[in-house]
Amino acid sequence: MEAKAIPLLSPYTMGRFRLSHRVVHAPLTRSRCYNSLPQEHVSLYYSQRASEGGLIIAEATGISETAQGYPNTPGIWTREQVEAWKPVVEGVHRKGGVFFCQIWHVGRASTYGFDGVEIHCAFGYLIEQFMKDSVNDRTDKYGGSVENRCRFALEVIQATADEIGSDRVGVRLSPYSNCLDCWDSDPDALGLYMIQAMNKLGVLYCSMVEPEVVKVEDKVQIPYKLLHFRKAFAGTFIVAGGYNREEGNKAISEGYTDLVAYGKWFLANPDLPKRFELNASFEQVLLPDVTVMIQAFCSEDSDVLLCFARFLFYDLVTLVHWEQNAADCREVDYEPSDSGNAGKEKISARDPWNSKEFCLRF
Numbered sequence: 001m002e003a004k005a006i007p008l009l010s011p012y013t014m015g016r017f018r019l020s021h022r023v024v025h026a027p028l029t030r031s032r033c034y035n036s037l038p039q040e041h042v043s044l045y046y047s048q049r050a051s052e053g054g055l056i057i058a059e060a061t062g063i064s065e066t067a068q069g070y071p072n073t074p075g076i077w078t079r080e081q082v083e084a085w086k087p088v089v090e091g092v093h094r095k096g097g098v099f100f101c102q103i104w105h106v107g108r109a110s111t112y113g114f115d116g117v118e119i120h121c122a123f124g125y126l127i128e129q130f131m132k133d134s135v136n137d138r139t140d141k142y143g144g145s146v147e148n149r150c151r152f153a154l155e156v157i158q159a160t161a162d163e164i165g166s167d168r169v170g171v172r173l174s175p176y177s178n179c180l181d182c183w184d185s186d187p188d189a190l191g192l193y194m195i196q197a198m199n200k201l202g203v204l205y206c207s208m209v210e211p212e213v214v215k216v217e218d219k220v221q222i223p224y225k226l227l228h229f230r231k232a233f234a235g236t237f238i239v240a241g242g243y244n245r246e247e248g249n250k251a252i253s254e255g256y257t258d259l260v261a262y263g264k265w266f267l268a269n270p271d272l273p274k275r276f277e278l279n280a281s282f283e284q285v286l287l288p289d290v291t292v293m294i295q296a297f298c299s300e301d302s303d304v305l306l307c308f309a310r311f312l313f314y315d316l317v318t319l320v321h322w323e324q325n326a327a328d329c330r331e332v333d334y335e336p337s338d339s340g341n342a343g344k345e346k347i348s349a350r351d352p353w354n355s356k357e358f359c360l361r362f
Helices: 040-049 079-094 126-131 151-164 187-201 227-232 245-253 264-268 272-278
Strands: 012-014 017-019 023-025 055-057 098-104 116-121 169-173 205-209 214-216 219-221 236-240 259-262 291-298 304-313 316-325 331-334 343-346 356-361
Touching: 023 272, 040 079, 079 098, 116 126, 116 151, 126 151, 151 169, 151 187, 169 187, 187 205, 187 227, 227 236, 245 259, 259 264
Parallel strands: 023 055, 023 259, 055 098, 098 116, 116 169, 169 205, 205 236, 236 259
Antiparallel strands: 012 017, 214 219, 291 304, 291 356, 304 316, 331 343
């Protein structure tokens, strides 16, 4: 008897790229590139997850020093960084993978050996701050109407396409997201306007994350709210957010999407496409031993202490931000990440950009 075809493992042609399956490695901020340089362990991570004809989208990569918003995220604005990326890209290509670099806070772009570029127009970062009316209060040609608010994003996409060709450019959108308090009063109109404009520019693919993913009785419920965007987009459509093997196969077979991107499952299961093929069990992502890395700093003209905590489950990074009056936080117990010696560090509320990093283990 002939084995039943698995939709996620069916081949797909994305422009010039022939993919052997539809399981995409989603871009994941991992905070492992110390001094903004991808190192040997980064090359190992991506090569482990590469497969013949499989699409990998790298973690968000800054194109200038001012583009960096989190510690230890990679860059691609210096010659040293470009050279550091080369063995990472080569490792993926040796496995036959297709490798796109996601860039954020975009200015100048080039592939530097990558097969293409994904422009990060999502989740409250700089480009999306122009796009959404809860944040954009400009009164010039970049503010007001949806056309004006999307102008900057489309200029960035056009400039990137001019540099490397639109057939190598993907875009990530999150019209429904309210991440970082960046939301829009009419996300459907915003998303459709961007997609229609991207069609005119010949953008290769559009990637979106499902909104309002919830768990019911330990099972993720996919809202399936992106179909009208998928129908409107002329290129390849990629969805992400809560998908497992069953839901991914359903989305492909019903024509809801072309490709499905996986994040946390790829972190814990480098051979994810093979496990889908065999219907094998998965390594779980969350571990009971939780390490919390915290970076704290004080603004020169503020008595507010800003803390960023990175909760590391397996290799999954979740970012949490909170504010607290610095007068109540002058002393912090910590264990330095590069030392086993516990101690105390005083953080001055008036010492401008006095940055400290420490580690707590639960």
